[in-house]
Amino acid sequence: MLVHIDGRYLPKSEAKVSVFDHGFLYGDGIFEGIRLYQGNVFRLEEHLERLEWSAKAICLELPWSRKEISDIVCETCRRNDLTDGYIRLVISRGTGDLGLSPKNCPKPSIVCIADKIALYPEALYTQGMRIITAPTRRISPAALPPMIKSLNYLNNILAKIEAQQHGFHECLMLNEQGFVAECTGDNVFLVHKGRLLTPASHSGALVGITRQVAMEIAAELGLKVVETNLTRYDVWNADECFLTGTAAEVIPVIEVDARRIGDGKPGPQTARILEVFRRKASAEGTRLR
Numbered sequence: 001m002l003v004h005i006d007g008r009y010l011p012k013s014e015a016k017v018s019v020f021d022h023g024f025l026y027g028d029g030i031f032e033g034i035r036l037y038q039g040n041v042f043r044l045e046e047h048l049e050r051l052e053w054s055a056k057a058i059c060l061e062l063p064w065s066r067k068e069i070s071d072i073v074c075e076t077c078r079r080n081d082l083t084d085g086y087i088r089l090v091i092s093r094g095t096g097d098l099g100l101s102p103k104n105c106p107k108p109s110i111v112c113i114a115d116k117i118a119l120y121p122e123a124l125y126t127q128g129m130r131i132i133t134a135p136t137r138r139i140s141p142a143a144l145p146p147m148i149k150s151l152n153y154l155n156n157i158l159a160k161i162e163a164q165q166h167g168f169h170e171c172l173m174l175n176e177q178g179f180v181a182e183c184t185g186d187n188v189f190l191v192h193k194g195r196l197l198t199p200a201s202h203s204g205a206l207v208g209i210t211r212q213v214a215m216e217i218a219a220e221l222g223l224k225v226v227e228t229n230l231t232r233y234d235v236w237n238a239d240e241c242f243l244t245g246t247a248a249e250v251i252p253v254i255e256v257d258a259r260r261i262g263d264g265k266p267g268p269q270t271a272r273i274l275e276v277f278r279r280k281a282s283a284e285g286t287r288l289r
């Protein structure tokens with residue numbers, strides 16, 4: 001495997017960054033998780049646009065154009081002979097002194113890893129997943145806007161640990177007001193009485209690229225899409241529930257907090273959205289060759 005670091009392609013064993021990198025010392029940086037399907041990078045422009053917005057939000061001036069970053073992503077996939085996989089693009093504040101001021105870091109670093117991804121067990125896509133609500137709340141947008149895809153994932157990791165301590169793969173996270181925000185690495189959707197519901201983008205969630213795709217598909221299928229405040233009560237009483245994310249794709253949820261969702265099986269609208277998602281994923285994208 002070859003990893004891109006600041007203009008060089010290094011074997012995995014040599015792909016290292018400095019312990020003085022502020023991404024390591026302070027979590028000062030941003031990233032994107034991107035999928036490659038059948039030799040095409042899925043929604044690359046959207047991922048790079050979100051990366052630029054994350055950079056702007058943390059006052060990190062990108063010294064690379066969108067085209068240069070896009071070329072790094074594609075070249076990393078080509079050098080690894082990948083046709084299907086997961087791309088982790090990381091930009092850190094760069095190497096500096098101790099002390100959290102970014103002023104000590106003259107130049108950001110860019111890392112791109114392209115590898116295979118271990119999904120949830122395939123059985124969960126047909127049988128559906130059971131989840132719970134985590135005690136840990138999603139961080140307030142007033143503290144750190146969850147729209148920034150930053151290197152600070154401890155908030156989500158704490159919730160993930162809580163889920164796993166109770167034997168679950170994933171969990172719901174609520175915002176400070178107690179409304180549903182998202183899961184630890186996925187956005188949440190409900191289907192209720194023929195409408196598709198999802199927490200509004202200001203409710204404390206990352207604005208997911210897969211979320212956007214699911215909303216597009218739902219509209220194409222004639223489902224009305226509504227972004228609104230949702231409570232756990234709304235989730236428990238939904239006809240269907242599913243999660244979306246670059247890693248998870250579209251995964252049905254059949255039980256939340258020991259309440260069966262719908263009839264306890266993946267719902268028909270979820271199945272249609274998953275099917276169209278898989279079709280789009282294999283048909284669209286930025287070609288590597």
Ligand code: PXG
Binds near residue numbers: 033186244245
């Ligand atoms: N919320 C959070 C907190 C996320 O981290 C999503 C929602 C879904 O967004 P996208 O744009 O992917 O539809 C994410 C994405 C990983 C990994 O390595 C995590 C994500 C994506 C890819 C890989 O665990 N999270």
